[in-house]
Amino acid sequence: MKDLIVYYSLEGNTAYVADKIKEKTGADLLRLVPKKVYPDKGFAKFFWGGKSAVMAEKLATEA
Numbered sequence: 001m002k003d004l005i006v007y008y009s010l011e012g013n014t015a016y017v018a019d020k021i022k023e024k025t026g027a028d029l030l031r032l033v034p035k036k037v038y039p040d041k042g043f044a045k046f047f048w049g050g051k052s053a054v055m056a057e058k059l060a061t062e063a
């Protein structure tokens with residue numbers, strides 16, 4: 001049975017690690033992509049990301 005790594009990555013760090021794990025294990029990758037687009041730079045990234053966390057938002061994703 002093959003392993004599946006399911007992950008989310010805003011800025012690419014988790015994607016990088018997931019890819020490294022894939023290289024070592026041969027697992028498949030599934031990156032979750034939020035339907036809502038978040039800014040990934042500057043103050044806006046922390047403002048909207050922080051608000052999302054504080055409000056415990058559950059994001060719809062497309063994979």
Ligand SMILES: Cc1cc2nc3c(=O)[nH]c(=O)nc-3n(C[C@H](O)[C@H](O)[C@H](O)COP(=O)(O)O)c2cc1C
Nearest residue numbers: 008009010011012013014015045046047048049050
């Ligand atoms: C809104 C926001 C909140 C964050 N909160 C934390 C936190 O509480 N603790 C932490 O260690 N890192 C926090 N980070 C840093 C991210 O976890 C870190 O940059 C991570 O490597 C991002 O992974 P990604 O590149 O896969 O999106 C936060 C980043 C953002 C944008």
